[in-house]
Amino acid sequence: MFKKKLYQTAIELTNKKWSSQLLKSVVHSKISKQFISSYINIYEIDTKEVSKNITSFPSLEQFFTRELKNDARPIDGRLDVMTSPADSKIESFGAISQDTVISVKGQEYKLQDLLGKDDHAKKYQNGKYIVFYLSPADYHRVHSPVDAQIGRQYILGNNSYPVNQMGLKYGKKPISGNYRMISELQLSNGDQAAFIKVGAMFVNTIQLTNTSNEWSKGEDIGHFSFGSTVVMLFEEHSIEFLQNVQQGYHIQVGEAFCNML
Numbered sequence: 732m733f734k735k736k737l738y739q740t741a742i743e744l745t746n747k748k749w750s751s752q753l754l755k756s757v758v759h760s761k762i763s764k765q766f767i768s769s770y771i772n773i774y775e776i777d778t779k780e781v782s783k784n785i786t787s788f789p790s791l792e793q794f795f796t797r798e799l800k801n802d803a804r805p806i807d808g809r810l811d812v813m814t815s816p817a818d819s820k821i822e823s824f825g826a827i828s829q830d831t832v833i834s835v836k837g838q839e840y841k842l843q844d845l846l847g848k849d850d851h852a853k854k855y856q857n858g859k860y861i862v863f864y865l866s867p868a869d870y871h872r873v874h875s876p877v878d879a880q881i882g883r884q885y886i887l888g889n890n891s892y893p894v895n896q897m898g899l900k901y902g903k904k905p906i907s908g909n910y911r912m913i914s915e916l917q918l919s920n921g922d923q924a925a926f927i928k929v930g931a932m933f934v935n936t937i938q939l940t941n942t943s944n945e946w947s948k949g950e951d952i953g954h955f956s957f958g959s960t961v962v963m964l965f966e967e968h969s970i971e972f973l974q975n976v977q978q979g980y981h982i983q984v985g986e987a988f989c990n991m992l
Contacts, residue, residue: 760790761789763790763791764788770791771785774867774868776868780799781799781800782798782800782801783797783798795867796938796954796955797870797872798872798951799870799872804818805985806874806948806985807985807986808948811990812973812989812990813877813987813989814877814948814984814985814986814987814988815863815874815984815986815988816873816875816876816963816984817863817870817871817873817961817984818865818869818981819863819961819981819982820864821861821862821976821978821980821981821982822835822862822863822864822960822978823835823861823862824861824978825859825860826858826860827842827856827857827859827860827964828857829857831843831853831855835862842855842964844908845911845927845962846913846925847885847913854966855964855966855967857967858964858965858967858969859964859965859972860963860965861963861976862960862961863961863962863963865955865959865960865961871959872951872954873951873954873961874951874952875949876926876948876988877924877946877948878918878919878946878947878948879917880917880944880946881915881943881944881946882916882917883913883915884913884914885913886913887910887911887913909930910930910937911928911929911930911937914927918991924963924965924966924970925962925963926963927961927963928953928960929961929962937954937959938953938954940954941953949985968992970992971990972988973989976988976989
């Protein structure tokens with residue numbers, strides 16, 4: 732309890748508009764370009780798969796949202812599977828309770844809080860959920876996990892607490908409190924899934940590259956700035972997780988993670 736309180740106090744003291752603006756100005760500046768090499772070394776980033784020469788990035792932010800070569804992430808083309816939307820660690824997964832609650836790192840989240848309305852939450856009662864955590868070392872573009880039509884798409888929240896392990900364990904429920912963009916995916920089999928992009932690390936930036944009402948499997952649909960998380964919710968009896976879905980497993984864009992039933 733003391734660790735949780737101490738962590739929350741430290742975050743509250745630093746998570747201000749001025750600190751967010753300062754961080755944004757630093758990573759977007761030309762000066763930040765000189766830190767790209769150190770960033771690559773610290774996080775052991777494979778530069779061979781990056782689409783452009785490293786020296787061509789004008790800022791750290793531009794490198795952070797880098798594109799990869801076309802063949803760097805093969806997409807599993809089977810029609811009955813969904814593929815990972817991001818290079819990420821599977822932080823949590825499991826069943827959604829009858830009371831529409833999910834558990835992540837010991838904290839319980841009500842889907843009503845996450846999605847904003849009770850009727851949105853009830854749709855996923857007794858369904859399944861999965862949480863993908865993108866660390867600063869990961870490729871930070873997000874790809875569509877499936878061919879889908881986009882229903883409602885809306886934004887909630889204004890916090891930007893960290894969503895790393897400490898943030899998820901000790902923070903003030905960052906998944907349901909942070910700035911987040913919710914996209915409702917209408918699937919070809921008639922089912923629906925929620926695709927939730929959660930901002931983090933003092934910078935609420937979720938930039939869409941596809942603003943249409945249709946996503947294609949494997950398509951680049953947007954990117955984050957700094958650490959972030961994707962949460963997916965599924966209706967009851969609509970999907971079945973594959974054997975690779977294990978807590979802590981690092982999954983890549985295009986890799987299958989569930990069967991569509």
